[in-house]
Amino acid sequence: MTPLAAFLIVAALVFAIGLAIALTRRNAILVLIGIELMLNAANLNLIAFWRFGPHSSGTGDGLTGMMFAIFSIAVAAAEAAVGLGLVIAYHRHAKTTDLDAMTRMKG
Amino acid sequence: MMAGVASFMASGIAGDASLLTAVWIVRNLWLIPAVPMLAAGLIALLKQPRRKIAAALAISALGFSLLLSIGAFAHVLSAWHSSSATREVINFNWFDLGSTHLQLGWVLDPLAAVMLVMVTFVGLLIFIYSTGYMAHDENFTRFFCFLSLFAGAMLGVLIANSLLLLFMCWEIVGLTSYLLIGFWYHKPSAAAAAKKAFLTTRVGDIFFLLGIVWLFAQTGTLLFYNNGAGAMEPAALATLLGQPAAWGLTAAGAIGLLIFAGAAGKSGQLPLHVWLPDAMEGPTPVSALIHAATMVAAGVYLVARVYPLMSAGASAGGTTISLTVVAWVGALTALFGALVAVAQNDIKRILAYSTVSQLGYMMVGLATGGVAVGMFHLITHAFFKALLFLGAGSVIHGCHEEQDIRHMGRLRLDMPLTFVTYSVGMLALSGFPIFFSGFWSKDAIIGAAHSWPVSKGPFVMLIAGALLTAFYMARQVAYVFFGRWRGPANSHAHESPLVMTLPLSILAVFAIALGILGTPAWPWFTSFIESKPVLLDLHAFAEPGLLPLMSFASLLVFLGLGLGWWFYARKAIERPALAPVHRHVSEHGDEDRDEEGREFGEITDVLEVASPTVWGWLAHRLYFDELYAATVLRWYAALAWLSDWLDRRVWGGIVTVVANGFRGIGWMNRSVDSQWIDGTFDKGCEELVTGGGVLAWLQAGRAPGYLRVLAVGLLVLAGLALVVAAATGQVRL
Numbered sequence: 015m016t017p018l019a020a021f022l023i024v025a026a027l028v029f030a031i032g033l034a035i036a037l038t039r040r041n042a043i044l045v046l047i048g049i050e051l052m053l054n055a056a057n058l059n060l061i062a063f064w065r066f067g068p069h070s071s072g073t074g075d076g077l078t079g080m081m082f083a084i085f086s087i088a089v090a091a092a093e094a095a096v097g098l099g100l101v102i103a104y105h106r107h108a109k110t111t112d113l114d115a116m117t118r119m120k121g
Numbered sequence: 122m123m124a125g126v127a128s129f130m131a132s133g134i135a136g137d138a139s140l141l142t143a144v145w146i147v148r149n150l151w152l153i154p155a156v157p158m159l160a161a162g163l164i165a166l167l168k169q170p171r172r173k174i175a176a177a178l179a180i181s182a183l184g185f186s187l188l189l190s191i192g193a194f195a196h197v198l199s200a201w202h203s204s205s206a207t208r209e210v211i212n213f214n215w216f217d218l219g220s221t222h223l224q225l226g227w228v229l230d231p232l233a234a235v236m237l238v239m240v241t242f243v244g245l246l247i248f249i250y251s252t253g254y255m256a257h258d259e260n261f262t263r264f265f266c267f268l269s270l271f272a273g274a275m276l277g278v279l280i281a282n283s284l285l286l287l288f289m290c291w292e293i294v295g296l297t298s299y300l301l302i303g304f305w306y307h308k309p310s311a312a313a314a315a316k317k318a319f320l321t322t323r324v325g326d327i328f329f330l331l332g333i334v335w336l337f338a339q340t341g342t343l344l345f346y347n348n349g350a351g352a353m354e355p356a357a358l359a360t361l362l363g364q365p366a367a368w369g370l371t372a373a374g375a376i377g378l379l380i381f382a383g384a385a386g387k388s389g390q391l392p393l394h395v396w397l398p399d400a401m402e403g404p405t406p407v408s409a410l411i412h413a414a415t416m417v418a419a420g421v422y423l424v425a426r427v428y429p430l431m432s433a434g435a436s437a438g439g440t441t442i443s444l445t446v447v448a449w450v451g452a453l454t455a456l457f458g459a460l461v462a463v464a465q466n467d468i469k470r471i472l473a474y475s476t477v478s479q480l481g482y483m484m485v486g487l488a489t490g491g492v493a494v495g496m497f498h499l500i501t502h503a504f505f506k507a508l509l510f511l512g513a514g515s516v517i518h519g520c521h522e523e524q525d526i527r528h529m530g531r532l533r534l535d536m537p538l539t540f541v542t543y544s545v546g547m548l549a550l551s552g553f554p555i556f557f558s559g560f561w562s563k564d565a566i567i568g569a570a571h572s573w574p575v576s577k578g579p580f581v582m583l584i585a586g587a588l589l590t591a592f593y594m595a596r597q598v599a600y601v602f603f604g605r606w607r608g609p610a611n612s613h614a615h616e617s618p619l620v621m622t623l624p625l626s627i628l629a630v631f632a633i634a635l636g637i638l639g640t641p642a643w644p645w646f647t648s649f650i651e652s653k654p655v656l657l658d659l660h661a662f663a664e665p666g667l668l669p670l671m672s673f674a675s676l677l678v679f680l681g682l683g684l685g686w687w688f689y690a691r692k693a694i695e696r697p698a699l700a701p702v703h704r705h706v707s708e709h710g711d712e713d714r715d716e717e718g719r720e721f722g723e724i725t726d727v728l729e730v731a732s733p734t735v736w737g738w739l740a741h742r743l744y745f746d747e748l749y750a751a752t753v754l755r756w757y758a759a760l761a762w763l764s765d766w767l768d769r770r771v772w773g774g775i776v777t778v779v780a781n782g783f784r785g786i787g788w789m790n791r792s793v794d795s796q797w798i799d800g801t802f803d804k805g806c807e808e809l810v811t812g813g814g815v816l817a818w819l820q821a822g823r824a825p826g827y828l829r830v831l832a833v834g835l836l837v838l839a840g841l842a843l844v845v846a847a848a849t850g851q852v853r854l
Contacts, residue, residue: 033835037825042824045824113823113825114823114825116824
């Protein structure tokens with residue numbers, strides 16, 4: 015069985031890649047993608063810790079970790095929808111998705 | 122609103138059992154002064170052109186008070202006839218100071234009842250007369266407002282059962298007197314007279330107030346009557362008699378004298394009489410109402426009210442020091458007023474000095490004969506003096522505002538009704554025997570002075586005064602109504618309207634009829650005031666000394682009238698044509714000429730020709746005003762100058778020094794402020810601006826920047842967590 019550390023290392027790598035994208039890219043959509051990566055790294059951690067935790071046998075509240083992950087994915091989806099909506103709205107208004115140019119909230 | 126006041130009153134007196142037992146009129150006696158005062162308040166809100174409403178309000182309010190007063194009078198009468206108590210009081214707590222209760226209240230007794238009816242009745246007639254006299258005045262509403270306020274305050278004085286309440290109303294009376302004397306305030310003489318009246322009476326009022334305070338300190342109450350606990354009742358009087366004051370006076374005597382000083386101020390007694398003749402600057406109805414019939418009588422009424430205090434400690438048939446003082450002051454005033462009245466030429470001034478003189482008679486009557494004697498003259502005098510003043514007003518009105526009797530004449534033909542009524546008043550004032558009220562009331566006073574045990578001095582003065590009174594009244598009537606018309610040739614007098622002559626006629630009837638209440642044979646008034654049964658006793662005339670005295674007094678009156686006729690009416694007074702060497706220059710210009718266009722000189726009085734020195738003294742009122750100007754006023758002016766100097770130099774200097782000190786401190790403060798505080802503050806502000814720049818750069822709205830900060834924070838947190846975990850041994854590095 016794959017050890018827990020392998021999952022955590024993958025998750026950390028994904029998180030690091032996501033963070034790097036978010037910090038370095040100037041395109042708002044790419045930054046959103048980076049954030050999405052970081053969120054999924056966290057989800058991977060949740061699942062991994064659940065799988066190797068004391069409640070994986072399915073008895074009692076054994077589904078807690080999985081449910082938490084699914085909940086987190088749903089929230090991420092909603093957040094992505096809102097984020098993209100904002101970006102599109104901003105693009106319509108200012109004809110740009112460059113984050114460095116997006117310094118004003120005023121219409 | 123009335124109900125509210127009533128319930129307040131009721132709650133105030135709830136503890137007093139007399140409220141429940143007293144009849145309606147006693148419980149609601151306060152309405153008598155309250156209604157005219159309320160009317161005054163309403164009139165004050167009216168606009169200037171609302172003349173009819175103002176007059177109607179004032180007259181109806183006083184009419185209402187008259188009805189209530191008659192009710193009160195009837196109540197006292199019935200109590201008298203059924204031999205029950207004729208004095209009823211209602212007292213209530215005004216406020217408490219610790220354990221001291223300050224009580225107010227009102228009293229209904231024969232004294233108050235008689236005065237209430239007199240004041241409301243005479244007042245009502247004068248109100249009606251005023252609607253005619255003041256018809257052309259643009260401040261008609263203001264006039265009725267003041268009149269109404271005056272009537273309310275005067276009625277308040279009459280019903281007060283507390284020296285404090287009396288003093289309050291007394292001061293309102295003084296105020297309205299000031300307002301009404303100065304009614305034509307655009308005339309400098311009227312404004313000066315108003316001030317003079319106010320300040321002179323204030324001198325007396327200070328003593329009055331001192332007396333009140335002393336009385337309160339000694340007895341702990343200012344109520345006159347309070348079921349045995351009042352200040353005029355035996356218990357308190359005994360306390361006062363036991364307290365010695367200075368110069369052999371007891372506290373009772375000293376307080377009595379202080380209160381008398383207040384009365385002297387209001388009633389124009391020597392030496393505080395100077396304001397009363399000047400008060401004639403006011404409109405004539407005011408002179409009639411306030412300065413002849415009612416207000417000046419307030420002083421006499423006050424002495425009558427505190428009579429138990431004045432007479433406390435007198436042995437049977439004897440007298441007290443305070444009453445002796447009252448008698449001498451009164452007698453001197455009576456003689457002085459009569460003397461000065463002889464040499465006056467202003468029709469109202471003659472009457473004013475006559476009032477001063479008659480008030481002196483009343484004081485002598487009070488001091489030597491008791492309350493009833495003085496009060497009877499007060500009542501009769503109120504009627505005939507109001508009659509005389511209103512008659513004088515009618516004459517002035519008819520002669521186009523001319524007040525100098527030398528410029529009148531022959532008015533008996535032009536103003537017959539005024540002439541007849543004025544003659545009635547004149548005969549009543551002179552004391553013409555039998556038929557006129559003045560004879561009976563004045564004779565009672567002269568009789569009382571005659572039997573006064575202390576001295577015959579007042580009696581002699583009163584007798585001389587009586588002779589002079591008849592003389593100066595004869596002189597005045599001769600000047601005004603007989604002889605030839607001496608006014609401007611192109612004008613002549615006219616009779617006054619009915620609204621003025623009707624009150625004159627009514628007053629004339631009373632000036633005659635009231636005498637019947639006070640004859641020696643049927644002393645109704647005396648019995649009523651003293652609540653004794655009245656008997657018709659014709660033998661009273663047979664008392665030793667009475668008839669001779671009466672005949673002597675009558676003889677003097679005839680003598681005075683005869684002399685007056687001899688000097689002034691035997692042959693018509695002519696105005697001398699102005700000779701070139703004559704020093705008098707006519708003040709009236711072109712209209713002051715006779716038919717041939719010659720200028721007139723001023724008439725020189727017969728007596729002035731006879732003795733210019735004496736005449737000069739009398740015409741200048743024995744130089745009282747000049748004396749005061751040279752003494753009291755000069756001292757006062759010096760004091761004022763000294764105060765002014767002290768104020769400017771000494772106190773002002775101190776203030777300047779202090780001010781300069783503070784200015785120095787202020788200058789120092791300012792420099793410290795600008796050099797140090799401001800510098801520090803500016804530095805701080807600069808730092809804030811710089812720091813703010815950094816923060817603003819952080820918050821510039823660049824999302825990547827935020828993300829970077831976020832990442833750095835994350836790393837720091839992660840590092841921190843690692844360090845903590847390593848330190849607690851959860852992770853091995």
